[in-house]
Structure formats: C-alpha cells, structure tokens
Amino acid sequence: MKELRLMKGNEAIAEAAIRCGCDAYFGYPITPQSEILEYLMVEKPHERTGMVVLQAESEVASINMVYAGAGCGRKVMTSSSSPGVSLMQEGLSYCAGAELPCLLVNVVRGGPGLGTIQPSQADYFQSTKGGGHGDYRLIVLAPSSVQEMCDFVGLGFDLAFKYRNPALILTDGAIGQMMEKVMLPASVNRWTEEEIKQQTPWATTGKPADRPANVITSLELDSAKQEKVNQKLQAKYAEMEKNEVRFERIQCDDAEYLFVAFGTSARICQKSIDLARAKGIKVGLLRPITLFPFPKDEIEKLAGQVKGMLSVEMNAGQMVEDIRLNAKGKCPVEHYGRFGGIMPSPDEVLKVLEQKFIGG
Amino acid sequence: MAETIFDPNIIKDQNLVYKRTDHMKEKALSYCPGCGHGTAHRILMEVIEEMGIQEKTIGVSPVGCSVLAYDFMNVDMQGAAHGRAPALATAIKRLMPDKFVFTYQGDGDLAAIGTAETIHACNRGEHITIIFINNGIYGMTGGQMAPTTLPGMRSSTSPYGRDEATMGHPLRMTELVATLPGTCFVTRQAVHTPGNVRKAKRALRTAFELQTRKIGVSFVEIVSNCNSGWKMTPVKANTWMEENMFPYYPLGDIKVPEKID
Ligand SMILES: Cc1ncc(C[n+]2csc(CCOP(=O)(O)OP(=O)(O)O)c2C)c(N)n1
Ligand code: SF4
Numbered sequence A: 001m002k003e004l005r006l007m008k009g010n011e012a013i014a015e016a017a018i019r020c021g022c023d024a025y026f027g028y029p030i031t032p033q034s035e036i037l038e039y040l041m042v043e044k045p046h047e048r049t050g051m052v053v054l055q056a057e058s059e060v061a062s063i064n065m066v067y068a069g070a071g072c073g074r075k076v077m078t079s080s081s082s083p084g085v086s087l088m089q090e091g092l093s094y095c096a097g098a099e100l101p102c103l104l105v106n107v108v109r110g111g112p113g114l115g116t117i118q119p120s121q122a123d124y125f126q127s128t129k130g131g132g133h134g135d136y137r138l139i140v141l142a143p144s145s146v147q148e149m150c151d152f153v154g155l156g157f158d159l160a161f162k163y164r165n166p167a168l169i170l171t172d173g174a175i176g177q178m179m180e181k182v183m184l185p186a187s188v189n190r191w192t193e194e195e196i197k198q199q200t201p202w203a204t205t206g207k208p209a210d211r212p213a214n215v216i217t218s219l220e221l222d223s224a225k226q227e228k229v230n231q232k233l234q235a236k237y238a239e240m241e242k243n244e245v246r247f248e249r250i251q252c253d254d255a256e257y258l259f260v261a262f263g264t265s266a267r268i269c270q271k272s273i274d275l276a277r278a279k280g281i282k283v284g285l286l287r288p289i290t291l292f293p294f295p296k297d298e299i300e301k302l303a304g305q306v307k308g309m310l311s312v313e314m315n316a317g318q319m320v321e322d323i324r325l326n327a328k329g330k331c332p333v334e335h336y337g338r339f340g341g342i343m344p345s346p347d348e349v350l351k352v353l354e355q356k357f358i359g360g
Numbered sequence B: 001m002a003e004t005i006f007d008p009n010i011i012k013d014q015n016l017v018y019k020r021t022d023h024m025k026e027k028a029l030s031y032c033p034g035c036g037h038g039t040a041h042r043i044l045m046e047v048i049e050e051m052g053i054q055e056k057t058i059g060v061s062p063v064g065c066s067v068l069a070y071d072f073m074n075v076d077m078q079g080a081a082h083g084r085a086p087a088l089a090t091a092i093k094r095l096m097p098d099k100f101v102f103t104y105q106g107d108g109d110l111a112a113i114g115t116a117e118t119i120h121a122c123n124r125g126e127h128i129t130i131i132f133i134n135n136g137i138y139g140m141t142g143g144q145m146a147p148t149t150l151p152g153m154r155s156s157t158s159p160y161g162r163d164e165a166t167m168g169h170p171l172r173m174t175e176l177v178a179t180l181p182g183t184c185f186v187t188r189q190a191v192h193t194p195g196n197v198r199k200a201k202r203a204l205r206t207a208f209e210l211q212t213r214k215i216g217v218s219f220v221e222i223v224s225n226c227n228s229g230w231k232m233t234p235v236k237a238n239t240w241m242e243e244n245m246f247p248y249y250p251l252g253d254i255k256v257p258e259k260i261d
Helices: A009-019 A034-043 A059-071 A080-087 A089-097 A124-130 A146-163 A173-177 A192-198 A223-243 A263-278 A296-303 A321-328 A346-358 B036-051 B065-072 B085-095 B107-113 B115-124 B172-176 B194-211 B234-248
Strands: A003-008 A023-028 A053-054 A078-081 A101-108 A138-139 A167-173 A179-184 A249-251 A255-262 A283-288 A290-292 A308-313 A335-336 B057-061 B076-079 B100-106 B129-134 B183-190 B215-225 B252-256
Touching: A003 A009, A003 A146, A003 B057, A009 A034, A009 A059, A009 A078, A009 A101, A009 A146, A009 A173, A009 A179, A023 A034, A023 A059, A023 B085, A034 A053, A053 B085, A059 A078, A059 A089, A059 A101, A059 A124, A059 B076, A059 B085, A059 B115, A078 A080, A080 A101, A089 A167, A101 A146, A101 A173, A124 A290, A138 A146, A146 A167, A146 A173, A146 A179, A146 A223, A146 A249, A167 A173, A173 A263, A192 B036, A223 B252, A249 A263, A255 A263, A263 A283, A263 A308, A263 A346, A283 A296, A290 B194, A296 A308, A308 A321, A308 A346, A321 A335, A335 A346, A335 B057, A346 B057, B036 B100, B036 B194, B057 B065, B057 B085, B057 B183, B065 B076, B085 B100, B085 B107, B085 B129, B100 B107, B100 B194, B107 B115, B107 B129, B107 B172, B115 B129, B115 B172, B115 B215, B129 B172, B129 B194, B172 B183, B172 B215, B172 B252, B183 B194, B194 B215, B215 B234
Parallel strands: A023 A053, A023 A078, A078 A101, A101 A167, A138 A167, A255 A283, A255 A308, A308 A335, B057 B076, B057 B100, B100 B129, B129 B215, B183 B215
Antiparallel strands: A003 A179, A138 A290, A249 A283, B183 B252
C-alpha cells in the first residue's frame, strides 16, 4: 500500500528498495549515507520480502557482490559516498563491461581525498564520464528531493534492466540527510525463480541440460571481437541518449537568463528565481534529472532563447563543460561553484547572475 | 614404416576404463603442457558430474592463468575481477542458498590482491567451496613473485631470489584460514601423481558435500606446478615441487568437521 511518511533521503532510498522488490543490498558504512544500511538492518527486509542485506568488508567487496548478484539476474544494489565510490570504480567498469543491470547510490561528500563529510557535487565527472577504466557510461539520475530519492530507486532498476547497464543515483549529503514528506510506493513482489529465468535468460542460475552454460564476463581477448563489444555498448548508450533524457523546466518559457543546476543546487536556484523575479529579472531553471544521458537538445534550444546561462554547481565547474558543449556558442555560459562542502545561498547565486550577465 | 602397435578394434564400450567427463567443454585447454590447472579442472568437473549437481552449481573464475576456466568447465560461471571471487561467491550463495558455489583461484588472486575477500568470506562462514591453486608464482603475467614464492626462489621480480628481509615471507593462507571459525574443512592437496589426484578429488567431493551442511567455507588448496614460470620441464617441476614446495606447504587435512552419522 502507498504510504505518506516523513523521512530522511537516505531512509527513503532504503525503504523504496524493499518496496520495489530489490533482492539484495551490499554495503559498507560511510558518512553521509550510513543510514541506508542502518535502516535496512533495523527493518529486517529478509522477513518482509526475503531481501538479503549484508555489510561487506569494503566497498570493493560490495560492488563485486553486486556484480555477482546482478549476474544471477537479481535486482541488487549498493550505496556509498565519494571515497567509497572511488574504490568501486574497477568493479563498476566490470559491471558495465559484462552488461550487468544494478543500482548504485553515491551520496556525495566533498573531496578530494578524505575531504569532508559535507555535501558536494564534485563527483559529476566521475559519474557521467565513466569513472573507471574503459569506454562506458552509467545511467545517472540526480534527485533533488526526498520524494525523488524514493522514486529513482524503482526507476533506476527499471532502466538498468531495460538496458542491461548499471544505474547510479547521484545525490549528496544534503538530500541524504534532510527530512521531507515522501509518498512511498506500494510494495511489489520480488521476481520469482521463474520470472528471473524469463527476464534474464543470460544469468547464471544453474545450467540445465537444455541450454549451454551461461557465462558472465567482461573479457574478450580477441581484439576484433572486443571492438564489436565496444561498438555494441556505444550503440546502447546512443539508445539511452535517444530515449531516456529527463529534465525539469522551471519558469523557462519567458526566461531571459537561465540557471542550469541539478540536485541540491537546483533547489537553491529555485529560491534564487523567486528573488530574481521579485526584482523583475526573468530567470528560469533547467534541472537535468538524467546527467547521463544529458539533456543536450534542451540546452541547445534554450541557448537560442536566453541571453546567458549560469551553471550552478557545488564543484569547481564540471557540468558547465557539457552545457558549453551543447549551447554551441549560442549564448554565453558561465559557472558558479562553491566546494569543499559549502552550499551557495540563493542571494549569492542571484548576485553572481547579475554580475556576470546584467552588470551590477 | 612403423609397425602398428594399436588395434583400433579395441575401442569398444565394454573396454572403456576411463572417460573424459562431458562436464568439461569440447575445447582444448590453454594451459602449458604439464601444468596442474588442467588436472584440477578435470577432477573438479568429475566431482560435479558424479554428484549430479551440474544444474545446481555456479562457479567463479579468477584473473590468472585460469581466467578462462569458464571456457572449459561446463557449468554456469562468472568471471571475477582480480582477487574478488570470494565476494562474488558470497553474493551468489546468499541469493541462491540451495546452489553449490565454488571459486577457483590462483595464489596471486587469493593470497595477494584478494586477501581481504578471502579472509572475510571465510570469517563470515559462507557456505561455499574455495579452490586455491598454489604454484608459488604469478603464471599468467609471466612469472613474477607471488606471496607464496619460497625463500630464495627466483622469479622475474625476485631475480636474485626472494629475500625474506625485504620481500616478506611465503604466506600460508591455508593454515591462516583454518584458524577461523567460519571454515569447516581445510585441506592441502596436490595433483602431480595418480595417487594425489585421487586424494585431491576425494577432498573436492568432501568440500562440495559439506556445502549442504551449511557449516561454513570448505577450502581446498592444491599445490601445483608452474613449469613455465619456474623455467623447468614438467617432470623437473614436479620433482622440484616435492622437494621444495611440500616441506613448506605440507599436504594433508588441516581442519576436518565432526562426522555426522
Ligand atoms: C587489478 C589487477 N591487477 C593486476 C592484474 C594483472 N594480473 C593478471 S593475473 C595476475 C597474477 C595471477 O597469478 P595467480 O593468481 O598466482 O595465478 P596463476 O596465473 O599463477 O594461475 C596479475 C597480477 C589484473 N588483471 N588486475
Ligand atoms: S604459466 Fe604456469 S600456471 Fe600458467 S598455464 Fe603455464 S604452467 Fe600453468
């Protein structure tokens, strides 16, 4: 049954996982996302749905457990924060190479190194450009509310299975920790043994006499074949770019200036819009929801409409590169960022917009 | 012209004393002639055939010379990243507790890069079988020093012999995991003589049977040769193994579970 609750973003992810028929969660504690594992341990999903929850010895082990669970055709996930996600990159590359559908959550904190436990968006490059070795992409979803934290768990699994590709929820410590109202979805059953065999005939479920052995691997030593593997992956990413772009337009129709921001930054920009419009400045916001695939066409379209775009990010300027690339010189594109765990304030963002484009 | 010493008429079912298991795929092994990997593969698949558990078995192959084990073993398999096989096996077994799950790993894979995964899968007492091929060297990458390389033993990265003072001591992973309550059966075997092959096969059978008792990891080390990496003929490698490896890595059971009648 659907249910309205007041929850932290991290808890919403955990509860959504149980409700969407997730088969297993493997994780290792790290701030600011440990509530996900803690919530699951308290909830005993094994008793509710049969879902497996395991605290692994490291993020390296977690992602490799995810690889194996996905290889068995199960809906499996892990979560971590930046340093832990760095450790997972080899495993993620293997998941992408072996075309395994799985879900990863990165509740980003400030880096580099051990950095800070405060929120950040500094893992944009790592998330959207591959992250590990080799040419691959993750499906990247960027929630900006606790509701979306919840909704994107099911969506992430759906897209992961549709494309046989890892999906990533890229969020940050602010959304992970804050409490909001959330409408939890009704529970759906985990796939049965038969459904798994139907949905994922490639999975290692045990070789019956009437089919060849299934093998999960990313290895292809023959370069001619390896090139074909890569071409197939690229074709899949092109399909995602065609079908899965998601974004939200906020007050864009009459906008003369545009903020482009995702997640926490997008929430801040919404407030900046109110402040701007009260002063008579027509500003809108384009909020990319999928960071890969990136809303390239929408950026280009809006670049032809507005006098300037400001990319507001909690990093030193990462998404701005994608915006510039796709604005194709049709309008100036600037960046404003705070980093190291600092979030910009709405009036600060507005002031930057005025300085950069209006003169003030 | 050479005389025919072979009478093709003797190839009849009633004369058959030994048959290749069809649980090995119809594919030529990629191992060097004389390498222990091939024999270890065969007896492992024979055990699975004799137990009738092909449909219930999921294997995990490592990174190392046996990276292509799934090309030879006719069961559903997953190829792990270097060292991570026990993490994979953990997840597979947790999600499918009724399956037989094994990892097959070299000493670099299991005792160097994958030490943490090995120790923790053993410590959690996962109901899996870990098969550990210890040849004292990195075979696949061309004969570099492994954690198991013997003192004084030459390899491409210990060209003057392993110096324990600066390169550490050979790691006895098998004794180490035997100390963990999460392991139920820990044994060290070899496959270089018919007698040892029979014993190793029996150990593998025990290891797989124990999975149904759900009392923890069954761990089978097979001390093996790497004649290419050791730069010896296969025969010389086996003698060298007996004389040098076995004293440091003595064969036999280290931990056996209580019998149940
Ligand atoms: C992360 C990573 N590091 C290093 C390698 C290179 N590598 C491949 S196999 C191997 C060692 C294999 O030795 P071992 O496990 O002893 O198996 P053997 O080849 O002797 O059977 C190494 C270092 C790799 N594939 N991945
Ligand atoms: S290199 Fe060594 S371990 Fe690898 S196949 Fe040859 S003999 Fe066997």
